[in-house]
Amino acid sequence: MSRIGYRYKSQTDCRDRCLNSLPLADGLKSALLSLLPFISHAIQNDRQHRRFLSVRNRSHHRSLPAICWLPHSIPLGESAGYDQHRERQNYNCCESQMINQTKTIATEQVVSPISSSKLNKKSLCDYVLNVASGCLHGCTFCYVPSTPVIRMRGKALQEKGVSDPQLDWGDYLFVRDEVPEQLEARLARNPKWKETASGKGVVMLCSGTDPYQNGQTAKVTRACVQVLLNHGKRVRILTRSPLWTKDLDILVHPNVTVGMSLPHLDDNISRQVEPGAPLPSDRLKALEMGKFAGCRLYVAMAPTAPVHGVEDFQRYFDAVLPLNPEVIFWEPINARGSNGKRMIDAGIDWVSQVTTQKQWADNFYSQYNQIIQVLQERSAIHLLHPWFDPALPTIGGVDINSWFYRPTIEQWGE
Ligand code: SF4
Numbered sequence: 326m327s328r329i330g331y332r333y334k335s336q337t338d339c340r341d342r343c344l345n346s347l348p349l350a351d352g353l354k355s356a357l358l359s360l361l362p363f364i365s366h367a368i369q370n371d372r373q374h375r376r377f378l379s380v381r382n383r384s385h386h387r388s389l390p391a392i393c394w395l396p397h398s399i400p401l402g403e404s405a406g407y408d409q410h411r412e413r414q415n416y417n418c419c420e421s422q423m424i425n426q427t428k429t430i431a432t433e434q435v436v437s438p439i440s441s442s443k444l445n446k447k448s449l450c451d452y453v454l455n456v457a458s459g460c461l462h463g464c465t466f467c468y469v470p471s472t473p474v475i476r477m478r479g480k481a482l483q484e485k486g487v488s489d490p491q492l493d494w495g496d497y498l499f500v501r502d503e504v505p506e507q508l509e510a511r512l513a514r515n516p517k518w519k520e521t522a523s524g525k526g527v528v529m530l531c532s533g534t535d536p537y538q539n540g541q542t543a544k545v546t547r548a549c550v551q552v553l554l555n556h557g558k559r560v561r562i563l564t565r566s567p568l569w570t571k572d573l574d575i576l577v578h579p580n581v582t583v584g585m586s587l588p589h590l591d592d593n594i595s596r597q598v599e600p601g602a603p604l605p606s607d608r609l610k611a612l613e614m615g616k617f618a619g620c621r622l623y624v625a626m627a628p629t630a631p632v633h634g635v636e637d638f639q640r641y642f643d644a645v646l647p648l649n650p651e652v653i654f655w656e657p658i659n660a661r662g663s664n665g666k667r668m669i670d671a672g673i674d675w676v677s678q679v680t681t682q683k684q685w686a687d688n689f690y691s692q693y694n695q696i697i698q699v700l701q702e703r704s705a706i707h708l709l710h711p712w713f714d715p716a717l718p719t720i721g722g723v724d725i726n727s728w729f730y731r732p733t734i735e736q737w738g739e
Contacts, residue, residue, distance in 0.1 A: 433499035438507035445524030453532040456545040462602040463495015470494040505548035523730040527559040537568035565602040567611030584623040628658035656712040
């Protein structure tokens with residue numbers, strides 16, 4: 326098992342948060358923000374001026390390390406603005422501690438390399454293959470840490486060095502590097518295959534982690550895709566990382582579709598809610614590269630934030646539709662569970678707009694209607710595949726049930 330230092334995750338985030346909290350005029354803040362990269366660059370070469378900080382979210386005992394590049398002339402941790410910021414965000418930041426934060430990265434073995442899946446209800450697949458457990462992207466809204474996959478393995482994960490598998494989500498990764506060989510053996514031994522109308526016999530990588538989050542998972546993913554294609558299986562990749570573009574030599578294939586989780590094009594919001602994931606702007610570039618290479622593509626516009634409205638959706642579709650996605654899955658953020666509390670604890674204020682059942686349902690239908698309008702204006706409504714939730718009330722005559730198990734319009738070869 327290796328434990329690696331992790332310093333850069335919140336560097337910019339911490340710097341921007343610090344500056345934004347100072348009692349300065351907006352114009353001055355903007356000017357400082359635009360200058361900071363240059364100041365940072367200068368400071369970067371001077372170790373005496375570096376400040377290694379530990380950002381600790383006390384509400385759920387999760388450490389978010391950061392390096393703050395603010396110059397010493399702004400008294401970190403002492404300014405009134407920063408204290409307000411600290412109070413509001415529940416952060417114990419800028420304490421001039423050396424970073425000793427580590428991430429746990431190791432390998433693990435699993436009994437079965439592939440599982441039958443119920444995600445055909447969302448028209449994604451009939452099987453899922455997870456190349457790892459844990460996920461370094463650490464999205465605050467992620468539902469995976471509250472699923473039995475993680476909850477039931479609490480003790481086992483603790484024995485591997487994870488102190489709290491749910492609260493430390495984003496800080497550990499166990500790569501299943503033996504899965505490609507196991508998969509080959511499983512497919513050779515038992516060619517029986519399930520194929521439902523909405524799952525289409527597809528194998529999705531991944532449902533509980535990101536297949537391309539780093540080089541290790543990318544290597545396992547690549548090997549698994551090769552095994553699956555050798556056995557004539559259909560593959561759906563779903564990732565937040567542009568690393569997949571390094572595998573275009575095998576991913577440009579009629580039996581492979583690559584999707585990026587691209588909830589919006591807002592890099593600032595992404596930094597808040599997907600702290601370890603590549604920025605949406607980088608994901609968009611990856612999709613452009615995939616289109617150029619002739620790769621089958623789709624997007625998962627999920628989860629959209631309640632702060633986004635018609636203009637954001639217009640910008641989004643104007644950027645995404647030229648990439649010719651075969652389908653656009655969509656769902657808004659669902660923060661009614663423990664993930665909502667996690668997001669509020671992490672200082673994501675707008676989540677409080679959608680934490681009750683009514684707020685969530687109202688936002689769902691409001692964004693649904695806006696998205697329909699924007700796609701209709703662009704003659705692309707046929708691409709939309711909403712992921713309705715059975716807990717939603719029926720409003721405006723929308724037939725929610727008709728969307729469960731409805732095959733997507735994607736075309737797969739024989
Ligand atoms: S990339 Fe997916 S699995 Fe990983 S933390 Fe984000 S939502 Fe969860």
